[in-house]
Amino acid sequence: MARRPSLLLPLLLRVPLLLPLLVSSAAGPGTRLLILHPLYPGSHELVLRSLGERLAAEHGFNVTQVRWLSDRSPPVPANSSVEVLTRTVEGSALTGGLVDEAGRFLVPGAHLWRRATFPAAFVATLGPHCADLLGDRRLLARLRRRRFDVALVDFVCNECGLLLAAALRLPTVGFWGMRFAGPDIVPTQALNLPAVTPTAFSGLPPVMTFVQRLRNAAQVVADRLLATLRGGIPARPLSDELERFMQSSGEHGVVLFSLGMTAFDPDAVPQQFVDAFVSAFSRLRQKVLMRFSAARVAQIPSNVKIVDWLPQVDVLGHPKTRAFVTQCGIGSAMEAVYNGVPMLAVPIFVDQHENALFLQHRGLAIAVDRFNISTSLLETSLQRLLYTPSFRLKTRRAAAMWSRDPSAATERAAYWLQLAAGFGSLEPFHLMDGHLSWAQFWLLDVVAVVAVAMVTALVGLCFCCRRCCRRRAMGTYTKGIGKKANS
Structure with a gap:
Protein backbone atom coordinates (compact mmCIF):
# COMPACT_ATOMS: atom_id res chain seq x y z
CA MET A 1 0.00 0.00 0.00
CA ALA A 2 1.39 3.37 -0.96
CA ARG A 3 1.97 5.75 1.89
CA ARG A 4 -0.23 8.84 1.67
CA PRO A 5 0.88 12.17 3.11
CA SER A 6 -0.59 13.83 6.16
CA LEU A 7 -0.96 17.49 6.99
CA LEU A 8 -1.66 19.14 10.32
CA LEU A 9 -3.75 22.25 10.89
CA PRO A 10 -2.03 23.94 13.87
CA LEU A 11 -3.79 26.39 16.14
CA LEU A 12 -2.17 29.46 14.62
CA LEU A 13 -2.01 28.50 10.98
CA ARG A 14 -0.53 30.94 8.50
CA VAL A 15 -0.62 30.23 4.78
CA PRO A 16 2.39 31.04 2.55
CA LEU A 17 1.62 33.41 -0.31
CA LEU A 18 2.72 30.77 -2.83
CA LEU A 19 -0.18 28.41 -2.12
CA PRO A 20 -3.01 30.29 -3.91
CA LEU A 21 -1.14 29.67 -7.18
CA LEU A 22 -1.55 25.92 -6.64
CA VAL A 23 -5.06 25.61 -5.26
CA SER A 24 -6.87 26.69 -8.43
CA SER A 25 -6.69 23.18 -9.86
CA ALA A 26 -7.35 21.39 -6.54
CA ALA A 27 -10.56 19.67 -5.53
CA GLY A 28 -13.37 22.20 -5.36
CA PRO A 29 -17.10 22.08 -4.65
CA GLY A 30 -18.35 18.57 -4.05
CA THR A 31 -15.26 17.53 -2.10
CA ARG A 32 -16.09 14.35 -0.16
CA LEU A 33 -14.79 14.72 3.40
CA LEU A 34 -14.53 11.98 6.05
CA ILE A 35 -14.22 13.10 9.70
CA LEU A 36 -12.72 10.52 12.08
CA HIS A 37 -12.79 10.77 15.88
CA PRO A 38 -11.15 8.82 18.71
CA LEU A 39 -13.15 6.60 21.04
CA TYR A 40 -14.23 9.66 23.04
CA PRO A 41 -13.88 13.02 21.27
CA GLY A 42 -15.67 15.21 23.83
CA SER A 43 -16.28 18.73 22.56
CA HIS A 44 -14.26 18.04 19.40
CA GLU A 45 -17.28 16.20 18.00
CA LEU A 46 -19.36 19.39 18.09
CA VAL A 47 -16.50 21.53 16.79
CA LEU A 48 -15.81 19.38 13.74
CA ARG A 49 -19.50 18.79 12.99
CA SER A 50 -20.05 22.54 13.07
CA LEU A 51 -17.06 22.95 10.74
CA GLY A 52 -18.48 20.26 8.45
CA GLU A 53 -21.85 22.02 8.30
CA ARG A 54 -20.19 25.31 7.37
CA LEU A 55 -18.03 23.63 4.75
CA ALA A 56 -21.16 22.04 3.27
CA ALA A 57 -23.07 25.32 3.27
CA GLU A 58 -20.30 27.62 2.07
CA HIS A 59 -18.11 25.37 -0.08
CA GLY A 60 -20.36 22.51 -1.23
CA PHE A 61 -18.58 19.76 0.72
CA ASN A 62 -20.20 16.34 1.24
CA VAL A 63 -19.32 15.46 4.84
CA THR A 64 -19.50 12.16 6.74
CA GLN A 65 -18.57 11.96 10.43
CA VAL A 66 -17.70 8.71 12.23
CA ARG A 67 -18.12 8.91 16.00
CA TRP A 68 -18.28 6.50 18.93
CA LEU A 69 -21.23 6.53 21.29
CA SER A 70 -20.61 7.56 24.90
CA ASP A 71 -22.77 8.38 27.88
CA ARG A 72 -22.15 12.08 27.06
CA SER A 73 -22.69 11.99 23.29
CA PRO A 74 -24.94 14.88 22.25
CA PRO A 75 -27.87 14.12 19.95
CA VAL A 76 -27.36 14.82 16.26
CA PRO A 77 -29.68 17.59 15.02
CA ALA A 78 -32.21 16.33 12.49
CA ASN A 79 -31.43 19.20 10.15
CA SER A 80 -27.65 18.70 10.17
CA SER A 81 -26.07 18.57 6.72
CA VAL A 82 -23.40 16.19 8.05
CA GLU A 83 -24.05 12.47 7.83
CA VAL A 84 -23.13 10.95 11.22
CA LEU A 85 -22.20 7.27 11.55
CA THR A 86 -22.47 6.31 15.24
CA ARG A 87 -20.63 3.20 16.39
CA THR A 88 -20.53 1.21 19.62
CA VAL A 89 -18.12 -1.39 20.98
CA GLU A 90 -18.58 -4.49 23.07
CA GLY A 91 -17.85 -3.87 26.75
CA SER A 92 -16.03 -7.17 27.06
CA ALA A 93 -13.45 -5.97 24.54
CA LEU A 94 -12.14 -3.26 26.84
CA THR A 95 -10.56 -3.23 30.26
CA GLY A 96 -11.22 -1.01 33.22
CA GLY A 97 -15.01 -0.93 32.92
CA LEU A 98 -14.96 2.03 30.54
CA VAL A 99 -17.67 0.54 28.28
CA ASP A 100 -21.16 -0.46 29.41
CA GLU A 101 -23.31 -3.36 28.19
CA ALA A 102 -24.81 -1.19 25.44
CA GLY A 103 -21.35 -0.55 24.00
CA ARG A 104 -21.19 3.08 25.15
CA PHE A 105 -17.94 4.58 26.38
CA LEU A 106 -18.28 5.70 30.01
CA VAL A 107 -16.53 9.00 30.64
CA PRO A 108 -14.51 8.74 33.91
CA GLY A 109 -15.55 12.17 35.15
CA ALA A 110 -14.99 11.42 38.85
CA HIS A 111 -11.40 10.38 38.14
CA LEU A 112 -10.53 13.87 36.93
CA TRP A 113 -11.04 15.35 40.39
CA ARG A 114 -8.25 13.22 41.82
CA ARG A 115 -4.62 14.27 41.69
CA ALA A 116 -3.79 11.48 39.23
CA THR A 117 -6.08 12.73 36.50
CA PHE A 118 -5.47 10.30 33.63
CA PRO A 119 -7.00 6.83 34.05
CA ALA A 120 -4.52 4.17 32.97
CA ALA A 121 -7.40 1.98 31.77
CA PHE A 122 -8.01 4.44 28.94
CA VAL A 123 -4.72 3.44 27.29
CA ALA A 124 -5.92 -0.18 27.21
CA THR A 125 -8.86 0.84 25.02
CA LEU A 126 -6.68 1.81 22.05
CA GLY A 127 -5.95 -1.74 20.89
CA PRO A 128 -9.55 -3.00 21.00
CA HIS A 129 -10.72 0.30 19.46
CA CYS A 130 -8.45 -0.23 16.46
CA ALA A 131 -9.38 -3.90 16.16
CA ASP A 132 -13.09 -3.10 16.19
CA LEU A 133 -12.79 -0.19 13.76
CA LEU A 134 -10.44 -1.81 11.26
CA GLY A 135 -11.92 -5.29 11.64
CA ASP A 136 -15.40 -4.26 10.47
CA ARG A 137 -15.30 -5.22 6.80
CA ARG A 138 -18.79 -3.87 6.17
CA LEU A 139 -17.76 -0.44 7.48
CA LEU A 140 -14.62 -0.42 5.33
CA ALA A 141 -16.60 -1.46 2.26
CA ARG A 142 -19.22 1.21 2.97
CA LEU A 143 -16.60 3.92 3.32
CA ARG A 144 -14.74 2.80 0.19
CA ARG A 145 -17.95 3.02 -1.84
CA ARG A 146 -18.24 6.69 -0.86
CA ARG A 147 -14.92 7.41 -2.62
CA PHE A 148 -13.85 10.11 -0.18
CA ASP A 149 -11.34 12.70 -1.33
CA VAL A 150 -9.74 13.56 2.02
CA ALA A 151 -9.90 12.62 5.73
CA LEU A 152 -10.01 15.09 8.61
CA VAL A 153 -8.68 13.21 11.65
CA ASP A 154 -9.02 14.34 15.24
CA PHE A 155 -5.43 13.55 16.26
CA VAL A 156 -5.79 13.35 20.06
CA CYS A 157 -5.60 9.65 21.10
CA ASN A 158 -6.71 8.62 17.62
CA GLU A 159 -4.06 6.36 16.18
CA CYS A 160 -6.93 4.14 15.03
CA GLY A 161 -8.42 6.94 12.92
CA LEU A 162 -5.07 7.50 11.23
CA LEU A 163 -4.83 3.79 10.45
CA LEU A 164 -8.34 3.82 8.97
CA ALA A 165 -7.48 6.82 6.78
CA ALA A 166 -4.37 4.94 5.61
CA ALA A 167 -6.43 1.81 4.91
CA LEU A 168 -8.75 3.93 2.76
CA ARG A 169 -5.69 5.46 1.03
CA LEU A 170 -6.83 8.98 1.83
CA PRO A 171 -4.69 12.11 2.16
CA THR A 172 -5.05 13.23 5.76
CA VAL A 173 -5.50 16.63 7.37
CA GLY A 174 -5.20 16.61 11.17
CA PHE A 175 -7.19 18.55 13.75
CA TRP A 176 -5.24 19.28 16.92
CA GLY A 177 -7.50 20.59 19.69
CA MET A 178 -4.92 21.22 22.41
CA ARG A 179 -1.64 23.07 22.91
CA PHE A 180 0.72 22.41 20.02
CA ALA A 181 3.32 20.61 22.11
CA GLY A 182 4.18 17.12 23.32
CA PRO A 183 5.02 13.73 21.77
CA ASP A 184 2.04 13.69 19.40
CA ILE A 185 3.33 16.67 17.40
CA VAL A 186 6.87 15.26 16.94
CA PRO A 187 5.98 13.73 13.53
CA THR A 188 4.71 17.14 12.34
CA GLN A 189 8.27 18.52 12.46
CA ALA A 190 7.09 21.51 14.51
CA LEU A 191 9.85 23.14 16.56
CA ASN A 192 9.18 23.65 20.27
CA LEU A 193 12.28 24.85 22.09
CA PRO A 194 12.29 23.35 25.61
CA ALA A 195 13.73 26.56 27.06
CA VAL A 196 10.60 28.56 26.19
CA THR A 197 7.80 26.05 25.45
CA PRO A 198 6.46 23.84 28.28
CA THR A 199 5.72 20.43 26.84
CA ALA A 200 2.24 18.93 27.01
CA PHE A 201 0.78 18.01 30.42
CA SER A 202 3.86 19.26 32.26
CA GLY A 203 2.00 21.88 34.30
CA LEU A 204 4.94 24.26 33.86
CA PRO A 205 4.63 28.04 33.43
CA PRO A 206 5.78 29.85 30.26
CA VAL A 207 8.70 31.47 32.13
CA MET A 208 10.64 28.61 33.77
CA THR A 209 13.36 28.40 36.39
CA PHE A 210 16.50 26.35 35.80
CA VAL A 211 15.06 23.29 37.55
CA GLN A 212 11.83 23.62 35.54
CA ARG A 213 13.78 23.95 32.28
CA LEU A 214 15.81 20.89 33.21
CA ARG A 215 12.61 18.92 33.88
CA ASN A 216 11.05 20.20 30.67
CA ALA A 217 14.12 19.31 28.59
CA ALA A 218 14.12 15.78 29.99
CA GLN A 219 10.46 15.36 29.10
CA VAL A 220 11.03 16.75 25.59
CA VAL A 221 13.84 14.25 25.00
CA ALA A 222 11.56 11.47 26.26
CA ASP A 223 8.80 12.69 23.95
CA ARG A 224 11.09 12.56 20.92
CA LEU A 225 12.27 9.13 21.82
CA LEU A 226 8.68 7.90 22.16
CA ALA A 227 7.80 9.26 19.14
CA THR A 228 -6.56 23.94 14.79
CA LEU A 229 -8.25 25.03 13.68
CA ARG A 230 -8.67 28.19 15.08
CA GLY A 231 -10.94 31.09 14.19
CA GLY A 232 -13.57 33.41 15.63
CA ILE A 233 -17.25 32.54 15.65
CA PRO A 234 -19.50 35.61 15.78
CA ALA A 235 -21.91 35.68 18.70
CA ARG A 236 -25.56 35.09 17.85
CA PRO A 237 -28.62 36.53 19.65
CA LEU A 238 -29.55 34.75 22.87
CA SER A 239 -32.91 33.24 23.67
CA ASP A 240 -35.47 35.61 25.19
CA GLU A 241 -35.01 34.03 28.63
CA LEU A 242 -31.23 34.39 28.63
CA GLU A 243 -31.38 37.87 27.13
CA ARG A 244 -33.69 39.05 29.91
CA PHE A 245 -31.31 37.64 32.50
CA MET A 246 -28.30 39.33 30.90
CA GLN A 247 -30.08 42.68 30.69
CA SER A 248 -31.27 42.45 34.30
CA SER A 249 -27.66 42.61 35.47
CA GLY A 250 -27.56 46.36 34.83
CA GLU A 251 -24.21 48.12 34.91
CA HIS A 252 -22.48 45.35 36.86
CA GLY A 253 -22.85 42.71 34.16
CA VAL A 254 -22.69 38.91 34.28
CA VAL A 255 -20.07 36.34 35.29
CA LEU A 256 -20.24 33.14 33.23
CA PHE A 257 -19.38 29.79 34.86
CA SER A 258 -18.79 26.76 32.64
CA LEU A 259 -16.34 23.88 33.04
CA GLY A 260 -16.56 22.72 29.45
CA MET A 261 -17.95 19.55 27.94
CA THR A 262 -15.14 17.00 27.64
CA ALA A 263 -15.37 14.58 30.57
CA PHE A 264 -17.34 17.11 32.67
CA ASP A 265 -19.82 15.51 35.07
CA PRO A 266 -21.59 17.82 37.58
CA ASP A 267 -22.22 14.87 39.89
CA ALA A 268 -18.48 14.17 40.12
CA VAL A 269 -17.52 17.69 41.26
CA PRO A 270 -16.59 17.68 45.00
CA GLN A 271 -19.21 19.35 47.19
CA GLN A 272 -16.71 21.69 48.85
CA PHE A 273 -15.77 22.97 45.37
CA VAL A 274 -19.43 23.68 44.54
CA ASP A 275 -20.14 25.31 47.92
CA ALA A 276 -17.06 27.55 47.70
CA PHE A 277 -18.04 28.90 44.28
CA VAL A 278 -21.72 29.38 45.11
CA SER A 279 -20.81 31.20 48.31
CA ALA A 280 -18.32 33.44 46.49
CA PHE A 281 -20.89 34.18 43.76
CA SER A 282 -23.47 35.22 46.35
CA ARG A 283 -21.13 38.04 47.50
CA LEU A 284 -20.78 39.60 44.03
CA ARG A 285 -22.72 42.56 42.72
CA GLN A 286 -22.71 40.87 39.31
CA LYS A 287 -25.20 38.24 38.27
CA VAL A 288 -23.83 34.76 37.59
CA LEU A 289 -24.87 32.36 34.85
CA MET A 290 -23.80 28.80 35.69
CA ARG A 291 -23.80 25.80 33.41
CA PHE A 292 -24.19 23.18 36.10
CA SER A 293 -26.72 20.96 37.85
CA ALA A 294 -29.19 22.83 40.07
CA ALA A 295 -29.68 19.63 42.09
CA ARG A 296 -26.10 19.99 43.42
CA VAL A 297 -26.79 23.42 44.95
CA ALA A 298 -28.79 23.35 48.18
CA GLN A 299 -29.67 27.05 48.11
CA ILE A 300 -29.27 29.04 44.89
CA PRO A 301 -28.41 32.71 45.56
CA SER A 302 -30.74 35.35 44.14
CA ASN A 303 -28.09 36.60 41.72
CA VAL A 304 -27.30 33.13 40.30
CA LYS A 305 -29.05 31.33 37.44
CA ILE A 306 -28.20 27.66 36.83
CA VAL A 307 -28.87 25.99 33.48
CA ASP A 308 -28.05 22.54 32.11
CA TRP A 309 -26.82 23.96 28.80
CA LEU A 310 -26.02 27.34 27.30
CA PRO A 311 -24.59 28.71 24.04
CA GLN A 312 -21.14 29.52 25.43
CA VAL A 313 -19.80 31.46 22.45
CA ASP A 314 -22.94 33.61 22.29
CA VAL A 315 -22.87 34.40 26.02
CA LEU A 316 -19.16 35.29 25.88
CA GLY A 317 -19.91 37.61 22.97
CA HIS A 318 -22.69 39.42 24.85
CA PRO A 319 -21.78 42.97 25.92
CA LYS A 320 -22.96 42.29 29.49
CA THR A 321 -20.45 39.47 30.10
CA ARG A 322 -17.70 40.67 32.45
CA ALA A 323 -15.74 37.53 33.38
CA PHE A 324 -15.57 33.83 32.63
CA VAL A 325 -14.91 31.03 35.14
CA THR A 326 -13.50 28.22 33.00
CA GLN A 327 -11.56 24.97 33.15
CA CYS A 328 -9.30 26.57 30.52
CA GLY A 329 -9.60 24.03 27.74
CA ILE A 330 -8.13 25.38 24.53
CA GLY A 331 -11.56 25.95 22.95
CA SER A 332 -13.02 27.85 25.91
CA ALA A 333 -9.85 29.90 26.34
CA MET A 334 -9.79 30.92 22.68
CA GLU A 335 -13.49 31.82 22.70
CA ALA A 336 -12.92 34.06 25.73
CA VAL A 337 -9.89 35.77 24.19
CA TYR A 338 -11.72 36.26 20.89
CA ASN A 339 -14.55 38.03 22.73
CA GLY A 340 -12.27 40.01 25.08
CA VAL A 341 -13.48 38.41 28.34
CA PRO A 342 -10.96 37.94 31.21
CA MET A 343 -10.90 34.51 32.85
CA LEU A 344 -10.75 32.89 36.25
CA ALA A 345 -9.00 29.68 35.25
CA VAL A 346 -9.66 26.49 37.23
CA PRO A 347 -7.70 23.82 35.27
CA ILE A 348 -8.78 20.21 35.76
CA PHE A 349 -6.79 17.90 33.48
CA VAL A 350 -4.43 17.42 30.48
CA ASP A 351 -3.31 20.70 28.85
CA GLN A 352 -5.54 23.00 30.90
CA HIS A 353 -2.85 23.68 33.52
CA GLU A 354 -0.35 25.02 30.97
CA ASN A 355 -3.12 27.02 29.27
CA ALA A 356 -4.07 28.65 32.57
CA LEU A 357 -0.48 29.54 33.47
CA PHE A 358 0.16 30.98 30.01
CA LEU A 359 -2.97 33.15 30.10
CA GLN A 360 -2.10 34.32 33.61
CA HIS A 361 1.40 35.23 32.44
CA ARG A 362 -0.12 37.32 29.65
CA GLY A 363 -2.43 39.13 32.06
CA LEU A 364 -5.59 37.64 30.55
CA ALA A 365 -6.56 35.41 33.47
CA ILE A 366 -6.08 34.50 37.11
CA ALA A 367 -5.31 30.83 37.73
CA VAL A 368 -6.38 29.02 40.90
CA ASP A 369 -5.63 25.49 42.10
CA ARG A 370 -8.77 23.38 42.29
CA PHE A 371 -7.35 21.46 45.24
CA ASN A 372 -6.97 24.65 47.30
CA ILE A 373 -10.33 26.33 46.68
CA SER A 374 -11.94 28.51 49.36
CA THR A 375 -14.68 31.11 49.35
CA SER A 376 -12.31 33.89 50.36
CA LEU A 377 -9.78 32.98 47.65
CA LEU A 378 -12.46 32.89 44.97
CA GLU A 379 -14.08 36.13 46.10
CA THR A 380 -10.70 37.92 46.16
CA SER A 381 -9.75 36.54 42.75
CA LEU A 382 -13.09 37.46 41.17
CA GLN A 383 -13.06 40.98 42.64
CA ARG A 384 -9.54 41.48 41.32
CA LEU A 385 -10.51 40.14 37.91
CA LEU A 386 -13.63 42.31 37.69
CA TYR A 387 -12.25 45.59 39.03
CA THR A 388 -8.61 45.64 37.92
CA PRO A 389 -8.70 47.55 34.60
CA SER A 390 -5.61 45.81 33.17
CA PHE A 391 -7.39 42.47 32.75
CA ARG A 392 -10.20 43.96 30.68
CA LEU A 393 -7.81 46.16 28.69
CA LYS A 394 -5.46 43.30 27.83
CA THR A 395 -8.23 40.91 26.80
CA ARG A 396 -9.86 43.60 24.65
CA ARG A 397 -6.51 44.37 23.05
CA ALA A 398 -6.00 40.67 22.28
CA ALA A 399 -9.51 40.49 20.82
CA ALA A 400 -8.88 43.56 18.69
CA MET A 401 -5.65 42.05 17.35
CA TRP A 402 -7.46 38.81 16.54
CA SER A 403 -10.21 40.67 14.71
CA ARG A 404 -7.59 42.05 12.30
CA ASP A 405 -7.01 38.55 10.90
CA PRO A 406 -8.25 38.84 7.30
CA SER A 407 -8.85 35.10 6.82
CA ALA A 408 -11.78 33.19 8.31
CA ALA A 409 -11.22 29.81 9.95
CA THR A 410 -13.68 28.07 7.65
CA GLU A 411 -11.95 29.49 4.59
CA ARG A 412 -8.59 28.33 5.90
CA ALA A 413 -9.92 24.83 6.66
CA ALA A 414 -11.57 24.54 3.24
CA TYR A 415 -8.35 25.67 1.59
CA TRP A 416 -6.15 23.01 3.21
CA LEU A 417 -8.72 20.24 2.81
CA GLN A 418 -9.19 21.00 -0.89
CA LEU A 419 -5.43 21.32 -1.37
CA ALA A 420 -4.79 17.90 0.21
CA ALA A 421 -7.69 16.34 -1.71
CA GLY A 422 -6.57 17.82 -5.03
CA PHE A 423 -2.81 17.28 -4.83
CA GLY A 424 -2.33 14.53 -2.25
CA SER A 425 1.36 14.96 -1.58
CA LEU A 426 2.35 18.38 -0.23
CA GLU A 427 6.07 17.67 -0.03
CA PRO A 428 7.14 21.17 -1.13
CA PHE A 429 5.95 22.41 2.28
CA HIS A 430 7.65 19.72 4.40
CA LEU A 431 10.58 20.74 6.57
CA MET A 432 13.78 18.99 5.53
CA ASP A 433 14.55 17.40 8.89
CA GLY A 434 12.93 13.97 8.68
CA HIS A 435 16.29 12.31 8.00
CA LEU A 436 17.91 13.71 11.14
CA SER A 437 18.36 11.82 14.40
CA TRP A 438 17.48 13.64 17.60
CA ALA A 439 21.18 14.32 18.22
CA GLN A 440 21.53 15.85 14.76
CA PHE A 441 18.26 17.78 15.14
CA TRP A 442 19.58 19.54 18.24
Missing part, protein backbone atom coordinates in the same frame (compact mmCIF):
# COMPACT_ATOMS: atom_id res chain seq x y z
CA LEU A 443 23.05 19.97 16.62
CA LEU A 444 24.71 17.88 19.32
CA ASP A 445 27.10 16.46 16.72
CA VAL A 446 28.09 19.98 15.69
CA VAL A 447 28.47 21.04 19.33
CA ALA A 448 30.65 17.96 19.96
CA VAL A 449 32.94 18.76 17.00
CA VAL A 450 33.24 22.41 18.03
CA ALA A 451 33.93 21.39 21.64
CA VAL A 452 36.65 18.94 20.55
CA ALA A 453 38.20 21.59 18.28
CA MET A 454 38.18 24.16 21.10
CA VAL A 455 39.65 21.72 23.61
CA THR A 456 42.31 20.67 21.08
CA ALA A 457 43.19 24.29 20.38
CA LEU A 458 43.31 25.07 24.09
CA VAL A 459 45.51 22.06 24.81
CA GLY A 460 47.78 23.01 21.90
CA LEU A 461 48.00 26.60 23.13
CA CYS A 462 48.85 25.44 26.64
CA PHE A 463 51.49 23.10 25.26
CA CYS A 464 53.05 25.86 23.18
CA CYS A 465 53.01 28.29 26.10
CA ARG A 466 54.62 25.67 28.31
CA ARG A 467 57.36 25.00 25.73
CA CYS A 468 58.06 28.71 25.37
CA CYS A 469 58.22 29.21 29.11
CA ARG A 470 60.58 26.26 29.49
CA ARG A 471 62.89 27.58 26.73
CA ARG A 472 62.92 31.02 28.28
CA ALA A 473 63.69 29.55 31.67
CA MET A 474 66.47 27.41 30.21
CA GLY A 475 67.96 30.45 28.45
CA THR A 476 67.99 32.45 31.66
CA TYR A 477 69.57 29.54 33.52
CA THR A 478 72.32 29.15 30.86
CA LYS A 479 73.15 32.86 30.97
CA GLY A 480 73.51 32.68 34.74
CA ILE A 481 75.97 29.78 34.55
CA GLY A 482 78.07 31.66 31.94
CA LYS A 483 78.30 34.74 34.14
CA LYS A 484 79.46 32.66 37.08
CA ALA A 485 82.12 30.94 34.94
CA ASN A 486 83.52 34.26 33.68
CA SER A 487 83.74 35.63 37.17
